[in-house]
Amino acid sequence: MLTDTKDKLPPSTGTPAERLAALRDELAGWLPGEALVTRPETLRAYECDGLPAYRRVPGLVALPSTAEEVARILAAARWHRVPVIARGAGTGLSGGALPDPDGLLLSLARLNRILEIDPDNRTARVQPGVRNLAISEAAAPHGLYYAPDPSSQIACSIGGNVAENAGGVHCLKYGLTVNNVVGLRMVTPCGEILTLGSEALDAPGYDLLALLHGSEGMLGVIVEITVRLLPRPESVAVLLAAFDTIPAAAEAVAAIIGAGIVPAGLEMMDNPAIRAAEDFVHAGYPVEAAAIVLVELDGTPEAVDAAAERVAALLREHGSAQVRLARDPDQRARLWAGRKSAFPAVGRISPDYYCMDGTIPRHRLAEVLAEIARLSKDFGLPVANVFHAGDGNLHPLILYDAARDGELEKAERFGARILELCVAVGGTITGEHGVGVEKLDSMCVQFAPAELECFHAVKRAFDPDGLLNPGKAVPTLHRCAELGAMHVHDGRLPHADLPRF
Amino acid sequence: MPCADPPLEALRERVLEAADRAAPLEIVGGGSKRFYGREPQGEPLSTVALTGIVRYQPSELFVTVRAGTPLAQLEATLAAEGQMLAFEPPHFGPGATVGGMVAAGLAGPRRPWTGAVRDHLLGVRVLDGSGRLLHFGGEVMKNVAGYDLFRPMAGALGTLGVLVEVTLKLSPVPACTRTRALPLNPDEARSAMGRLWGGAEPVTATWYDGETLYVRLAGEEPAVARGERRLGGEALPETTTLWRDLREHRLPWFREPGPLWRLSVPPAAPAIRLPGDWGVEWAGAQRWLRSPAEAGAVRHAAAAVGGHATLFRGGARKGEVFHPLDPALLTLHQRLKAVFDPKGIFNPGRLYTQL
Ligand SMILES: Cc1cc2nc3c(=O)[nH]c(=O)nc-3n(C[C@H](O)[C@H](O)[C@H](O)COP(=O)(O)OP(=O)(O)OC[C@H]3O[C@@H](n4cnc5c(N)ncnc54)[C@H](O)[C@@H]3O)c2cc1C
Numbered sequence: 129m130l131t132d133t134k135d136k137l138p139p140s141t142g143t144p145a146e147r148l149a150a151l152r153d154e155l156a157g158w159l160p161g162e163a164l165v166t167r168p169e170t171l172r173a174y175e176c177d178g179l180p181a182y183r184r185v186p187g188l189v190a191l192p193s194t195a196e197e198v199a200r201i202l203a204a205a206r207w208h209r210v211p212v213i214a215r216g217a218g219t220g221l222s223g224g225a226l227p228d229p230d231g232l233l234l235s236l237a238r239l240n241r242i243l244e245i246d247p248d249n250r251t252a253r254v255q256p257g258v259r260n261l262a263i264s265e266a267a268a269p270h271g272l273y274y275a276p277d278p279s280s281q282i283a284c285s286i287g288g289n290v291a292e293n294a295g296g297v298h299c300l301k302y303g304l305t306v307n308n309v310v311g312l313r314m315v316t317p318c319g320e321i322l323t324l325g326s327e328a329l330d331a332p333g334y335d336l337l338a339l340l341h342g343s344e345g346m347l348g349v350i351v352e353i354t355v356r357l358l359p360r361p362e363s364v365a366v367l368l369a370a371f372d373t374i375p376a377a378a379e380a381v382a383a384i385i386g387a388g389i390v391p392a393g394l395e396m397m398d399n400p401a402i403r404a405a406e407d408f409v410h411a412g413y414p415v416e417a418a419a420i421v422l423v424e425l426d427g428t429p430e431a432v433d434a435a436a437e438r439v440a441a442l443l444r445e446h447g448s449a450q451v452r453l454a455r456d457p458d459q460r461a462r463l464w465a466g467r468k469s470a471f472p473a474v475g476r477i478s479p480d481y482y483c484m485d486g487t488i489p490r491h492r493l494a495e496v497l498a499e500i501a502r503l504s505k506d507f508g509l510p511v512a513n514v515f516h517a518g519d520g521n522l523h524p525l526i527l528y529d530a531a532r533d534g535e536l537e538k539a540e541r542f543g544a545r546i547l548e549l550c551v552a553v554g555g556t557i558t559g560e561h562g563v564g565v566e567k568l569d570s571m572c573v574q575f576a577p578a579e580l581e582c583f584h585a586v587k588r589a590f591d592p593d594g595l596l597n598p599g600k601a602v603p604t605l606h607r608c609a610e611l612g613a614m615h616v617h618d619g620r621l622p623h624a625d626l627p628r629f
Numbered sequence: 630m631p632c633a634d635p636p637l638e639a640l641r642e643r644v645l646e647a648a649d650r651a652a653p654l655e656i657v658g659g660g661s662k663r664f665y666g667r668e669p670q671g672e673p674l675s676t677v678a679l680t681g682i683v684r685y686q687p688s689e690l691f692v693t694v695r696a697g698t699p700l701a702q703l704e705a706t707l708a709a710e711g712q713m714l715a716f717e718p719p720h721f722g723p724g725a726t727v728g729g730m731v732a733a734g735l736a737g738p739r740r741p742w743t744g745a746v747r748d749h750l751l752g753v754r755v756l757d758g759s760g761r762l763l764h765f766g767g768e769v770m771k772n773v774a775g776y777d778l779f780r781p782m783a784g785a786l787g788t789l790g791v792l793v794e795v796t797l798k799l800s801p802v803p804a805c806t807r808t809r810a811l812p813l814n815p816d817e818a819r820s821a822m823g824r825l826w827g828g829a830e831p832v833t834a835t836w837y838d839g840e841t842l843y844v845r846l847a848g849e850e851p852a853v854a855r856g857e858r859r860l861g862g863e864a865l866p867e868t869t870t871l872w873r874d875l876r877e878h879r880l881p882w883f884r885e886p887g888p889l890w891r892l893s894v895p896p897a898a899p900a901i902r903l904p905g906d907w908g909v910e911w912a913g914a915q916r917w918l919r920s921p922a923e924a925g926a927v928r929h930a931a932a933a934v935g936g937h938a939t940l941f942r943g944g945a946r947k948g949e950v951f952h953p954l955d956p957a958l959l960t961l962h963q964r965l966k967a968v969f970d971p972k973g974i975f976n977p978g979r980l981y982t983q984l
Contacts, residue, residue: 247827248827249895250827272827293777303744306777322957324958326893326895327895328893329896330745332951333954334965335747335781341777359828362829385690386687388711430849430854431848434849487769487770516771554767554769557774559769562773563775575774578763582969589967601775601776
């Protein structure tokens, strides 16, 4: 039972290191040898996720193979009061899976089985360590697929997708992870297994299924997920349009949405991103363009033809001298190639890059990009912009060199300013990558103390002992006070008249 | 608060005063869904003074609106711009408000293809039981900062707080909408719905009343026309009010007396053996049942196929109306409720006896 279990816990004794040792001994008693990592060399493999600027070697790593093992491990960790950090594939970009030297890193990688594909209900029941793309591959023989497609989809786990509420290129039309998961099983910090959601279209009670999405391993450990599958669209078209100015490209994006068209994907890249991508994959992108817009349309052949014609006309009307249309899979893949490899492409032109993830109201796009360009000059660090234009989710990539003294800190300060800007125009500090450890300070800008207090209270409701991924995702009120960050109210900074950006 | 907001201040005072006395409040919008859930209790707390569309720019595909705004008024404003709420919410009465619609969390015929209320909710401002005005989510499509405390407001029936303002995602009204009617027996209807659920035709609603399967297609005209050819059957006039009448439970099928159950089940779940009349929506996922069967039997039958059952209308409201939760999950519900409503003043017992 969830209630009053706190009373049954023995008083905390020993140092954190002693408690961890006691847990290790207990787990060694029943977990198969290869499921427990204690050797320092092997522990180091888990020291960071996809945000390598933060590293900590975990005290202990467990790799359970069943939900029951997960439950038993959590119960044991709680008994010894050892913090537990869940980890999927470790591709997270905000340090959510950053280990604790006195904690247990719980890898879900071995829970990697697809349990059931149900073509009649269009669902797949899978374990959390299954890779995102593996679900679509398994569903393909039935003509079905799983829609949310983060760029990391060959590597990231579906459990990590739920914990971050991951998005992808196709989320504009098909929604985020939260809109495509119908049920899950989670283990509470006491080691109890709960079922949320159902295979029906809704479930009784509060929508805890939604609450678990984006909860960053702080509320429970997800051990099984049932996702909705969609029929593969019969027909797909991709359009690429080049623009001489960013405002023109932004206008074109607004016009497409305004015309009542819902593309499957609507992406944009600025000139530095275009050049980097073109150098890398030779996708045939126009390297002189200030921006390119990529539009994917899907549906029945009739619907796609009609929409493609309208979109092409709108792109031209808004000043694109060059609109390319691809219908067959090879041509389409070529147009997408540059966008899909944009991050690694930028990685080639700079020793390091820092990927930001703010979301803004779409109509502020041109203005925000101009401001980022100005900040880039101020900080003396170049930026390449790649973004989900359709839903206003920006990924400015700040180029820096960690080997140079102070440059990482500078990049982080620049990043924080970009996020402040996103909040100031009515947006948010993270669209899909999560807060983790990276954006704790920026949370103080977005939320008032009352909301932060609520988040902490919700955390206590699920995890009264505070042992699941402690210290992540929600800053303490104390931290915000120390930082002196200004909470931006209603999209208005205090003293908005003062020059700031 | 940036500016004086007298209606909100008045609500806040009432809430604080009620919290002081631990006196239950019944949050009321238009009262159109008072029939839903367990028996309402408490002094009425009206939201109808909180009106108005706060922000609406059609090309941004969202609208921010105060909770007491009439749903009909919002829908008319959106329709004038060729937009709509894709979850097709039922009104169940002329006074329905936007806040009540979100709190009830009910969606109409389009739900299986476009998502529920929660899938279109982007943010809320909510007044909690300590008088705090809390803002969760926002006005952008993607937002993972902080826990998702806005989506759970949909369907919470006001037990977590008073919705003050909500932001909803919008969709364009399809260029073309048509309805086909196919006379089918129950077995044929079930396999037809199965094919529609798994297929690529632009279906946006189905209704089977025991004799005829009605299918709505919507989208670009050529795609709709192809769907019509493949479906066969007979065309209903484009002016048909069938779907609105279905959504509002005004079809003759819904007018028969007796308790009305709603069974929410996996779409392909087999036929459920319970006595009574069945009306099937959502490609099989929402099954209405008018039946004299015992509550326990109905719940058992729904759970046996992976679903749940709600005593939707016309039944006893003293016991549980919604499918009982298992004890560990109920405890979690109680703790979540306590975060927002420590004195238990908001719509106590409306969702579950112990909430
Ligand atoms: C090149 C690249 C491109 C990317 N592109 C995108 C993109 O397009 N869209 C996008 O949204 N993200 C993207 N990401 C970020 C990342 O892939 C996603 O956040 C992904 O969902 C993380 O999954 P993971 O399995 O790697 O999780 P991890 O990094 O292992 O963990 C992430 C968080 O989830 C928690 N967690 C993991 N598994 C569980 C579980 N079973 N139960 C409870 N908590 C758990 C962890 O504690 C941590 O807080 C990208 C990353 C890279 C490196």
